[in-house]
Amino acid sequence: MISRVAESCFWLCRYMERTESCARLVSVNRLIVLDANAADAERWRPVIVVVGEQARFEELAGAGRYHDDDDAQQYLTWSEKNPVSIRNNLYWARENARMIREVISHEMYETLNTWWQWFNGRAAQREYKKDRSEFYDRIRSMCAEFQGISHDTMLHEEPLHFMRLGMALERANQTARLMDVTHHRVAASEKTTLESPWQSAQWVSQLRLCAADEPFFKRNRAAPTGSAVAAFLLQDPTFPRSVRHCFERAEEALGNIEIAAERRRPTPSLVAVRSMVDRLRSQNIASVIQSGLHAELTHVVDTTATVCEQLHHDFFDPITEFDIELASRAPESARSQAGAAPSKAGSQVQSGGTQSQSGGN
Amino acid sequence: MSTAPINTKVPLFADYRRLGGTYDEFFSEQGEPRPEVAQLVHSLDRIGQREFQKRQQLANSAFLNAGVTFSVYSDARGGERVFPFDLIPRVIPSSEWDRVERGLEQRVKALNLFLTDIYGKQAILAEEVIPRRLVLGSSGYLPKLHGVKPPGGVYVHVAGIDLIRGPSGDFLVLEDNARTPSGVSYVLENRGVMKRALPLIFRKLNVRSVDDYPSVLRNTLCESAPVPDAAVRAVVLTPGPFNSAYFEHSFLARRMGCELAYPSDLFVRDHRVYLKTTSGPEQIHVIYRRIDDDFLDPEFFRPDSLLGVAGLVSAYAAGNVTLANAPGNGVADDKGIYPYVPKMIRFYLSEEPILGQVETYHCDVDSDLSFVLQNLQKLVVKAVDGSGGYGMLMGPTASALELEEFDAKLRKNPRGYIAQPRVELSAAPTWCDAQVEPRRLDLRPFVLTGKQTWVLPGGLSRVALKPNSYVVNSSQGGGSKDTWVLGGHPGPGGAATATPHGGSVHTLSSLGGKAS
Numbered sequence: 045m046i047s048r049v050a051e052s053c054f055w056l057c058r059y060m061e062r063t064e065s066c067a068r069l070v071s072v073n074r075l076i077v078l079d080a081n082a083a084d085a086e087r088w089r090p091v092i093v094v095v096g097e098q099a100r101f102e103e104l105a106g107a108g109r110y111h112d113d114d115d116a117q118q119y120l121t122w123s124e125k126n127p128v129s130i131r132n133n134l135y136w137a138r139e140n141a142r143m144i145r146e147v148i149s150h151e152m153y154e155t156l157n158t159w160w161q162w163f164n165g166r167a168a169q170r171e172y173k174k175d176r177s178e179f180y181d182r183i184r185s186m187c188a189e190f191q192g193i194s195h196d197t198m199l200h201e202e203p204l205h206f207m208r209l210g211m212a213l214e215r216a217n218q219t220a221r222l223m224d225v226t227h228h229r230v231a232a233s234e235k236t237t238l239e240s241p242w243q244s245a246q247w248v249s250q251l252r253l254c255a256a257d258e259p260f261f262k263r264n265r266a267a268p269t270g271s272a273v274a275a276f277l278l279q280d281p282t283f284p285r286s287v288r289h290c291f292e293r294a295e296e297a298l299g300n301i302e303i304a305a306e307r308r309r310p311t312p313s314l315v316a317v318r319s320m321v322d323r324l325r326s327q328n329i330a331s332v333i334q335s336g337l338h339a340e341l342t343h344v345v346d347t348t349a350t351v352c353e354q355l356h357h358d359f360f361d362p363i364t365e366f367d368i369e370l371a372s373r374a375p376e377s378a379r380s381q382a383g384a385a386p387s388k389a390g391s392q393v394q395s396g397g398t399q400s401q402s403g404g405n
Numbered sequence: 406m407s408t409a410p411i412n413t414k415v416p417l418f419a420d421y422r423r424l425g426g427t428y429d430e431f432f433s434e435q436g437e438p439r440p441e442v443a444q445l446v447h448s449l450d451r452i453g454q455r456e457f458q459k460r461q462q463l464a465n466s467a468f469l470n471a472g473v474t475f476s477v478y479s480d481a482r483g484g485e486r487v488f489p490f491d492l493i494p495r496v497i498p499s500s501e502w503d504r505v506e507r508g509l510e511q512r513v514k515a516l517n518l519f520l521t522d523i524y525g526k527q528a529i530l531a532e533e534v535i536p537r538r539l540v541l542g543s544s545g546y547l548p549k550l551h552g553v554k555p556p557g558g559v560y561v562h563v564a565g566i567d568l569i570r571g572p573s574g575d576f577l578v579l580e581d582n583a584r585t586p587s588g589v590s591y592v593l594e595n596r597g598v599m600k601r602a603l604p605l606i607f608r609k610l611n612v613r614s615v616d617d618y619p620s621v622l623r624n625t626l627c628e629s630a631p632v633p634d635a636a637v638r639a640v641v642l643t644p645g646p647f648n649s650a651y652f653e654h655s656f657l658a659r660r661m662g663c664e665l666a667y668p669s670d671l672f673v674r675d676h677r678v679y680l681k682t683t684s685g686p687e688q689i690h691v692i693y694r695r696i697d698d699d700f701l702d703p704e705f706f707r708p709d710s711l712l713g714v715a716g717l718v719s720a721y722a723a724g725n726v727t728l729a730n731a732p733g734n735g736v737a738d739d740k741g742i743y744p745y746v747p748k749m750i751r752f753y754l755s756e757e758p759i760l761g762q763v764e765t766y767h768c769d770v771d772s773d774l775s776f777v778l779q780n781l782q783k784l785v786v787k788a789v790d791g792s793g794g795y796g797m798l799m800g801p802t803a804s805a806l807e808l809e810e811f812d813a814k815l816r817k818n819p820r821g822y823i824a825q826p827r828v829e830l831s832a833a834p835t836w837c838d839a840q841v842e843p844r845r846l847d848l849r850p851f852v853l854t855g856k857q858t859w860v861l862p863g864g865l866s867r868v869a870l871k872p873n874s875y876v877v878n879s880s881q882g883g884g885s886k887d888t889w890v891l892g893g894h895p896g897p898g899g900a901a902t903a904t905p906h907g908g909s910v911h912t913l914s915s916l917g918g919k920a921s
Contacts, residue, residue: 046670047681142472143646146659150471157472202683305684359683 045202049147051360052140053203054210056148057194059137061214064187066095066130070120071180072252077113079245088116090225090253094218095120095128121172130183134163149197152190159186202304209297209355213348216290219254220344223277226250227337230270247273259283274337275329287344288324294351295321301359311358316351320344414453417493417841418446421834424843428574430495430833441498441891448606449493454840460602461492461836467601473594475649475879485652488591489884491835492602495846495866496610502890505568505576505850506860508759511750513564513852516583516737518753520560523736524551534752535745539769542820543742544790545584545735547698549705553722555731557629557855562693562729563622564852565589565864568760570831577828578762579847581746583738584730585695588865588885589618589851590653593660595887611892613862618851619660621859622693628855629727630690639691640666640680644700644712654695668696673716676723691727692717698732740823741767741789763828768819777824778815781808784824786815799875801827830875833886835868845869847877848888863888 069091077087089110092101097119102108104125105115123129138160145153162168163183171179191211198204230246247268251257260268260276260283280286298314310318332340423429423436431442438446449457465487468474474485497505522529523540530537540546565586567579596615600607623639630637643654645667658665670681671689679686694701696713703710705718720726736742744765747758766773766784777784781800788796798811815822832843850864866886867877877883 045683046664046666047683048667048670049664050683139646142651142655144665145472145652145655146665150659154471158470161469301683305682307684362681362685 045147047360047362049144049203050206051356052144053147053206054355054360056137056140056144057207057210058214059133059140060187060190061211061218062128063130063133063137064184065214065218066120066128066133067180067183067187068255069094069253070117070130071177071184072249072255074113074117074176074180076249076252084111086229087111087113090229091120092116093225094221094253096221097126097128100126117176131163134160144203147203149193151193151197155186155190155193202301205297205300205304209294209301212290212294212297213351215285216287216294217345217348219277219285219287219290220341220348222250222253223274224338224341224345227270227274227341231338243270244268250277254285256283256285271329271333274333278332278340279324279327279329288321291317291321291324305359311354313351313354313358316347316354320347414451415455416450417452417454417457418450418834419454421841422843424832424845426572427829427843427845428570428572428831429843430570430831430846432834442496444609445494445496445606448609452603452606457492457836458839464490464492464598464602467598468594471594472652473591474652488879489870490595490598491844491868491870491884491886492599493834493836493841494599494887494889495833495848496889496891497863499891501576502862504759506862508576509564509566509850509852509860510858511754511756511759512566512578512581512746513561513854513858515746515750515753516564516581517559517561517854519749520583520731520734520737521554521558522753524553524560524733529749529752532752534748535742539741539745539820540736543736543739545698545733545737545739547733547736550718550722550733554724555629555721556631556724556727559629559729559854560731560734561737562625562629562731562854564854565849566852568848568850568864569763569828572829574831576760576848578746578760579828580740580743581738582849583734585697586849586851587650587653587695588849588867589861590656591885592851592861592863592865592888593618593656595885599887610889612889613892615861615863618861619657621853621861622657623661623663625853625855625859626691626693626727626729629729631724631727632690637690638680638687639663639693640671640689642666642668642671642692642694642696642714644668644696648695650695657693666692668712668714671714671717673714673720676716676720676725678714678717678720678726689726691729693729698735701728701732735790739789740765740787740791741769741820743823763825766824768815768822768824773824774815774819778812781812781824783826785827786811786822786824789821789823799827827875830869833866833868835870835884835886837870837872842872844872845875845877846886862890 073088073091085108087110089098092098092110101116101119105112105119109115119126119129121130124131126132138156141148141153141156168179171182194204194207226246226249230243233242244267247270248257250273251260251268254277256277259280260273263276263280264272266272276283277286279288281288281292283289295314295317298311298317302311302314418431421432423432423434430439431446432438452460468487468490472485474487519529523546529535530540541548561583563586565582565588567582568576569579571577592615626639627634627637630639639661640663641654641658641661643651643665645651648654655665664680666680666689671692672679672681672686674686678689678692680689699706700710700712702713702715702717702719704715706713717726717728718732721728721732743762744767747762750756750758766777768774768777777786781798782803784798784800786798786800791797798807800808803811830845830847832845834841835844837844846866846868848864848866851861853859853861866888867879868884868886869875869877869882870884871882874882879885
């Protein structure tokens with residue numbers, strides 16, 4: 045498939061995943077802040093930090109303005125200044141879909157487009173004012189609808205593999221960032237090994253923000269502890285948002301891509317994903333916590349970034365490699381073999397157009 | 406015991422008044438429905454105005470949700486707009502269409518032969534049928550391509566020939582589009598929405614299908630490829646999502662089952678064109694390009710341009726890739742050449758032209774120029790290489806300033822313009838907010854040429870939505886209608902006999918089937 049199209053498939057699903065994730069975070073946090081034990085100044089900080097918008101939000105709303113529910117929700121939902129607001133994620137998802145309309149099924153485009161028209165119309169505004177929970181639920185089900193339609197209407201081949209790859213890496217990243225924020229907050233507040241009620245509440249909140257509370261309690265009967273929650277979100281093989289599950293899905297998608305693209309050797313992207321999967325499968329949570337959960341989560345986030353960069357070289361803009369391959373194929377070409385070793389430095393990283401606009405998480 | 410109806414239906418055409426001086430597509434001068442629309446008028450009247458309005462709204466939202474839009478250049482944010490659609494179809498009876506179809510085939514054949522000749526022996530110039538200076542001086546003529554024969558020998562794979570009906574009701578050719586005619590996606594989408602909005606009426610009328618277009622286009626392209634059919638790899642080439650016709654480019658790629666490429670997805674090595682794919686470079690044999698000549702290849706056309714695919718024309722000249730349509734076709738649809746098309750038909754085919762065309766004054770000829778300058782207020786003046794309704798003067802409605810401006814333009818560059826009397830375009834009943842009013846319209850049929858020539862039944866009917874306007878272009882307040890060419894063989898009792906179309910090449914002959 046066309047390299048540019050592959051990149052748009054990848055980003056389309058990342059944007060959809062971000063849309064869903066942002067709607068979930070806001071929707072869950074609206075309930076969390078109603079609980080008495082939430083410190084006023086902290087109300088919206090975790091969510092703003094998870095989406096990576098701390099600096100811009102403080103600049104626009106004023107430092108420490110995390111207590112105003114409406115400001116924060118407005119910023120996360122509608123703001124055009126926030127590159128990862130629901131509005132902008134949806135906008136870029138649709139733009140990417142529009143660029144590859146002939147590749148995705150028409151049902152997918154129509155679903156996304158109809159939702160986009162709704163989001164920009166009066167009906168959405170009305171619902172936002174009247175029944176906000178319903179509003180965010182609707183956005184979440186829209187994302188689920190899109191995933192379902194993709195699965196049911198597209199050929200299960202390369203384009204869909206790239207979409208799943210984008211979704212899996214985005215999810216892994218989101219989960220790691222969410223874990224890190226809560227971890228920081230708990231670590232900063234009390235240096236005790238015993239779980240206080242406040243701490244327990246934090247872990248429950250974290251599970252809810254990851255849509256993991258029900259799945260967690262199917263595995264664990266006892267009250268959640270920091271290490272049980274970390275083990276679940278990091279290592280559970282079957283929870284759809286655990287880091288391990290996401291990386292395994294990414295490995296699967298990338299493996300399928302390499303078969304479809306007739307790669308003879310595993311690409312560096314696949315090698316990086318595989319080594320992350322191996323690491324997550326074999327690690328012991330106690331030793332991870334002992335050597336620092338923050339460092340481990342940073343490693344996850346960094347790996348995602350590295351893989352994305354590597355995908356660019358391997359699939360999305362491999363022009364340098366093309367030239368070399370062509371030169372070696374053409375018998376009349378007298379070009380020497382000296383250039384045969386692909387040099388990363390020499391390959392131009394083109395601007396990814398719309399895809400890169402807010403891709404720098 | 407009689408019960409009065411609670412809702413009195415107002416028949417759809419209850420208040421309809423014909424436009425004076427024009428041919429009305431639906432009603433005779435006596436106000437009677439024409440035979441081909443009698444049943445349609447009856448059915449629409451029964452639906453009534455209120456219900457019709459509801460269905461029109463349904464159709465509008467269907468277009469918006471399906472994203473059937475065109476991009477607007479003037480909108481800095483790259484806005485998309487729905488091409489306004491009128492739910493009252495335009496109907497062409499079978500017998501009339503058969504004549505039009507033959508006329509179009511004839512005309513497109515002649516245009517293809519003309520291009521073959523101009524980029525080859527130039528017999529038509531040697532015999533002085535068309536003035537040499539007109540042809541070689543055309544901005545669409547590319548002397549560097551002289552002697553280059555396109556793979557498959559076809560120049561105009563896709564033609565859009567704009568037709569109008571004059572006051573007598575006869576179809577006339579208004580202009581030829583032999584470069585990158587657009588609009589066919591609306592024909593197919595209009596039909597889809599029509600079937601949803603008025604299914605029962607549609608079933609009654611035995612309307613010829615338009616769904617074969619993408620598969621016939623695909624076959625047409627493959628037939629002209631430089632490699633055997635099974636090995637052909639074809640793409641649609643678009644300038645990108647900000648182009649006004651982007652929806653159509655994407656639509657055609659999807660419906661033909663081939664890939665949509667941007668110029669940056671292609672590159673040329675050793676006179677071969679490659680696509681950048683996740684599996685490495687893959688050679689491309691056919692490019693249905695929707696990019697103008699000027700932006701096709703910076704090496705060939707505009708060294709200053711960053712757009713296009715460098716080396717593409719060299720690959721074409723080497724016979725390694727088919728470009729549809731061929732570069733250099735601008736010389737055939739130059740409005741200055743248009744008056745000579747009937748002569749071309751006689752010269753190449755030894756036939757009389759089947760379709761008439763509009764009388765044209767060539768400003769390049771002194772006697773014509775002085776006539777045009779004296780009668781500017783009565784004429785329509787067009788730039789020879791213009792399209793989309795831009796760069797033209799509508800004399801009868803122009804301001805004094807505009808007239809003065811064109812007077813100067815004509816004196817300065819007479820070769821650059823032609824003039825025609827303003828034809829009273831035919832009008833058709835059109836839903837305008839709350840009632841049906843007459844609006845002027847034209848017709849753009851699409852003609853495909855590979856090994857044979859095939860005409861899509863109907864085409865895009867474009868409507869000038871502003872009252873009294875003559876300009877139908879989408880960029881200037883135009884809308885569209887579904888065009889119904891009626892089948893020659895209505896089923897028993899005129900009931901539905903929706904012919905199952907196989908969607909294969911064989912429709913080439915069956916769709917051309919003449920009325921008995």
